[in-house]
Amino acid sequence: MQASPHAVSKSGQILNAFPLYLALAYAAMLIYGTLFPLTGWRAPELSPLELMLQKGLVNTSRSDILTNLLVYMPFGLLLMRALSAPRNPAGMILIVTICSALLSLVLEFSQAYLPGRVPSVGDWILNTCGGCIGALLSLSLRPDTALGGSLNRIRALYFHPGALTNLGLLVLGLWALSQLSPVVPSLDLGNIRHGLKPLWNTLHQLSSIEWLRVAEYSAGITAIGLISSTLSRIEHQFLLRFAGFSALVLLLKIPVVGRQLSLEALLGLMAGLAITALFYRSDERLKLGLAAIALLGTVTAAGLYTPDPANTVALQSYAFNWVPFSSHLGNDIVGIIDILGGIWPFLALSYITLLATRGHRLSVALGGGIIVFLVVFALEWNQQSIPGRSADITDAMIAVIAWWLPWLYRPLANNRQVVDTDTDAPEAPRGGLRSRYWPISAFLLAVVILGGISWQFTRTTTEQPLDESRLPLLPAPSELPPAH
Secondary structure (H helix, E strand, O other): OOOOOHHHHHHHHHHHHHHHHHHHHHHHHHHHHHHHOOOOOOOOOHHHHHHHHHHHOOOOOHHHHHHOOOOOOOHHHHHHHHHHOOHHHHHHHHHHHHHHHHHHHHHHHOOOOOOOOOOOHHHHHHHHHHHHHHHHHHHHOOOOEEEHHHHHHHHHHHOOHHHHHHHHHHHHHHHHHHHOOOOOOOOOHHHHHHHHHHHHHHHHHHHOOOHHHHHHHHHHHHHHHHHHHHHHOOOOOOOHHHHHHHHHHHOOOEOOOOOOOOHHHHHHHHHHHHHHHHHHOOOHHHHEEEEEHHHHHHHHHHHHHHEEEEEEEOOOOOOEOOOOOOOHHHHHHHHHHHHHHHHHHHHHHHHHHHOOOOOOHHHHHHHHHHHHHHHHHHHHHHHOOOOOOOOOEEEEEHHHHHHHHHHHEEEEEEHOOOOOOOOOOOOOOOOOOOOHHHHHHHHHHHHHHHHHHHHHOOOOOOOOOHHHHHHOOOOOOHHHOOOO
16 A cells, blocks of 8 residues: 555655754764864964965875764765755755865864864865765665665565664664774784784683673673564574674674774673574563663673773773763764764664653653663763773763654654564574573573673772883983084
């Protein structure tokens, strides 16, 4: 049965409005991040245009190039999504590119009036290219394109229809991005060795295994696995497909610049797959409840983690940072990874709650947002006493925003998952492990999480003495060469 043209038009208006609001909100974040700290304005000695031309792409580092491209890609993608109603794709891409260029140009000119900020024509070009790439990516995902048509056919074959399923798929994608950011591969031998270094070192010294990291990975992969089982239309070989997906994501960390594969990640993968294997055929409410517990476990384990002093030059405690995103702006790539790691668990929690909730949407959204903020804020506040960790209000803000965004998206008003029963997709027989095994699995997951937390608080941190004999020494005055 086909929907009427009026219904399609109304739905299209709804779908276009939300990305537009997100694009405007993201533009506000770009303004804040580019002009931070928004104080100390003064007139420059040279004109903003001359300052922009002084710094080109020659002296720009690869991390700066990558950051300038990445930060404008979501803006271009969202703006293109908001303009998806017209039938002129070239014109839409041109509009998005011009908007990205104008926004970046205004911000680069404004940086000339801020001390410590350097406007650059190279940054403007890269930002414009980032917006254009985001627009092209959005266009390529449309159903009427070759790539978008293929992806939509795969989605229709393997996953349930509906906006709620799209939210679940977004959670999977963000989890993968949080593991693989900045998504810059390098097959250089030194980079491969760096990617395998923690795995190699831990295998040679098994006593150095950080069990809280194992708990974090196992709980996170359990949550992702159980969420995936609620999305899949085809139960046959689901576990094999999910195991391949999650293992591939972790293995791809090896060639990605700045990322590493650890033994803790592999142990967490095995534990997460084992628990997912016990639960993925269970009742939906049971799966959602365990997935929510696993999400809480991975967030708690990440918040309580203490870096090993043996692997760090110097560990110190930091005061609570009340300025949003100030620490993220100091190291853009690490900041992006941290933001992605803070978004996906609470988007996943929102997906689970939407799937399980039938009424009282407003009270659930508000109450859940308050609980999410208090839990993350408490974990962040506790990090003031953990050497090597920095407590930040930004993480609590990101968690609340990630929780609330799905509740503001109107197509999710019909918050029940659509299950397509009229399908030719093969289904596996219902034999195998039954839901009576869930207490054993829940007990094992609790043991892993609580054991990791217990290990975290009971382990003793020994002071590493400094071997001053290996430090470089200045030459004696008699050994200095004569001055010319």
